[in-house]
Amino acid sequence: MEKEEKIIELIGVEKIFDGEQAVENMNLYVRKGEFITILGPSGCGKSTTLRMIAGFEMPDSGKILLNGKDITNVPPYERPINTVFQRYALFPHLNVYDNIAFGLKLKKFRNTYKTSDGKIVTKTEKLSKDVIDAKVSRVLKLVDLEEFEKRDVTTLSGGQQQRIAIARAIVNEPEILLLDEPLGALDLKMRKDMQLELKEMHKKLGITFIYVTHDQEEALTMSDTIVVMKDGTIQQIGTPKDIYNEPKNAFVADFIGESNIFSGTMVGKTKVRFINKVFDCVDDFPLNEKVDVVVRPEDVFLVDEGKGQVDGVIISSIFKGVHYEMTFVVGKTEIVIQDTMERKVGERCSVIIKPDDIHIMAKEFDCNRYDGYITKKNTVCFADGEFACDVTQLYEGSHLDEEGYLITADCEKIDLTDVDVSVEVGLKDIEIIDNDVDGDACGTIIQIVYKGDHYQIIIRTDKEEEDFVVDTEYTWNENDRVSVKIPADKIKLKLKAVTK
Ligand code: ADP
Ligand code: MG
Numbered sequence: 001m002e003k004e005e006k007i008i009e010l011i012g013v014e015k016i017f018d019g020e021q022a023v024e025n026m027n028l029y030v031r032k033g034e035f036i037t038i039l040g041p042s043g044c045g046k047s048t049t050l051r052m053i054a055g056f057e058m059p060d061s062g063k064i065l066l067n068g069k070d071i072t073n074v075p076p077y078e079r080p081i082n083t084v085f086q087r088y089a090l091f092p093h094l095n096v097y098d099n100i101a102f103g104l105k106l107k108k109f110r111n112t113y114k115t116s117d118g119k120i121v122t123k124t125e126k127l128s129k130d131v132i133d134a135k136v137s138r139v140l141k142l143v144d145l146e147e148f149e150k151r152d153v154t155t156l157s158g159g160q161q162q163r164i165a166i167a168r169a170i171v172n173e174p175e176i177l178l179l180d181e182p183l184g185a186l187d188l189k190m191r192k193d194m195q196l197e198l199k200e201m202h203k204k205l206g207i208t209f210i211y212v213t214h215d216q217e218e219a220l221t222m223s224d225t226i227v228v229m230k231d232g233t234i235q236q237i238g239t240p241k242d243i244y245n246e247p248k249n250a251f252v253a254d255f256i257g258e259s260n261i262f263s264g265t266m267v268g269k270t271k272v273r274f275i276n277k278v279f280d281c282v283d284d285f286p287l288n289e290k291v292d293v294v295v296r297p298e299d300v301f302l303v304d305e306g307k308g309q310v311d312g313v314i315i316s317s318i319f320k321g322v323h324y325e326m327t328f329v330v331g332k333t334e335i336v337i338q339d340t341m342e343r344k345v346g347e348r349c350s351v352i353i354k355p356d357d358i359h360i361m362a363k364e365f366d367c368n369r370y371d372g373y374i375t376k377k378n379t380v381c382f383a384d385g386e387f388a389c390d391v392t393q394l395y396e397g398s399h400l401d402e403e404g405y406l407i408t409a410d411c412e413k414i415d416l417t418d419v420d421v422s423v424e425v426g427l428k429d430i431e432i433i434d435n436d437v438d439g440d441a442c443g444t445i446i447q448i449v450y451k452g453d454h455y456q457i458i459i460r461t462d463k464e465e466e467d468f469v470v471d472t473e474y475t476w477n478e479n480d481r482v483s484v485k486i487p488a489d490k491i492k493l494k495l496k497a498v499t500k
Helices: 046-054 096-106 129-142 158-170 188-205 216-222 240-245 250-256
Strands: 006-017 020-031 035-039 061-066 081-084 108-114 120-126 176-180 208-213 225-230 233-238 260-268 271-274 277-280 290-295 300-304 310-319 324-330 333-339 348-353 359-362 367-374 379-382 385-388 420-426 431-433 441-450 455-461 467-472 481-485 492-495
Touching (some): 006 046, 006 208, 020 046, 020 208, 020 233, 035 046, 035 216, 046 081, 046 176, 046 208, 096 129, 129 158, 129 188, 158 176, 158 188, 188 216, 216 240, 216 250, 225 240, 233 240, 240 250, 250 260, 250 290, 250 359, 260 333, 271 290, 300 324, 300 333, 324 348, 367 467, 379 420, 385 441
Parallel strands (some): 035 208, 035 225, 081 176, 176 208
Antiparallel strands (some): 006 020, 006 061, 108 120, 225 233, 260 271, 260 290, 290 359, 300 348, 310 348, 324 333, 367 420, 379 385, 420 492, 431 481, 441 455, 441 481, 455 467
């Protein structure tokens, strides 16, 4: 590794609140002087991560290193780290000077010196007024609020108050500044200005900034490195450019910018099929692999009908200041397109997507998912089959009466016939039977991949061409006709959200 100093390192850090994992096996390092941003939707564990770095929260497992030393058990006030929160938390009864000097006045340090008779003495001392004055005016200059010392903090605007909060955090000369959505309470204009100022301050101070936001644009403009989080786990770490241009999965692509995400299948070397059409692409994935295909709205070109790769029709168009945002429909699939030239609603046209604008990502495949519906007999139909299942999982605390109606915990009687559900089945929960009659759905084995200690087999059904992906230790052959059985308790059902 090149010589890059890691100032902070999280190794296998986890945090659990009331049995729920807020942060999962987090491995991350921050380089000295870096501006790193943790980005993710609300509740994904950003603040918890920051609070563990600050020492306000103890990890349940894993450790945190500062300059290579384990600080997991070091209390917050002994860490050279300061935090700026969204709510500026200034003392309203103190003026600007006293707000900033507050911590400095309490600070004690050990001073060692030689007396005239050569003895070495160590004394605990406080900072002198001159030193404090100098420090306060230095930081006020940094946040562009010189001459504001005597002002009452309650007379300042939100942006000014937040600058005071930043001044108060940096006056202690921390090695690391943590900022938890520090601009969240400001209006858009102020936020934009402060983004630039913070970036400037980072340059001037030369210290490490660990920044938290749920705003992707903010992360893209300010950071050297972005860490994208979802559900307590890191999805991707990279420069803003990497994250924008080469998102690792559909979540990152979607979160980072507006994107079209299609379900696709690899049908040849650098050939992917989506929206019912085969496109050339540049990413190579195994044949028949199910993939997510991401295309940015600005990378779809509209041309006259018959002149592009796929024909369709424009169903909406909105002017967005510099470009039009149009929705183009092919069959049932909608594609969002941005273009400076408008095509009117109802116009039939065609699109071109160039190979290097097609970003292919492995689908995170952890279980089989299907759309299904419940029958009169309380079985569930999906993937060309009908399966016994437990419908009471759809309503917590429910049971079935003698006639087979579902009775909810509140004693409401519900007829589930034809109710749409989403179905999940684990890869290991499907049994393959070597004929196409004894199981509950049948199909042909189209792919077998050896995964080191087991085979992953894909069975495609005849009519709907749905796939069962099965992990098994047994060997099968491609093109075998088989059927599948799934234990009722392994079929996970959820009610589909009602859409209007
Ligand atoms: P973010 O900052 O990304 O919005 P947080 O780190 O605040 O997310 O929260 C992550 C998860 O942990 C959330 O589900 C939240 O409800 C939970 N959580 C955070 N702090 C606590 C706490 N002190 N007690 C219980 N649950 C918490
Ligand atoms: Mg938060």
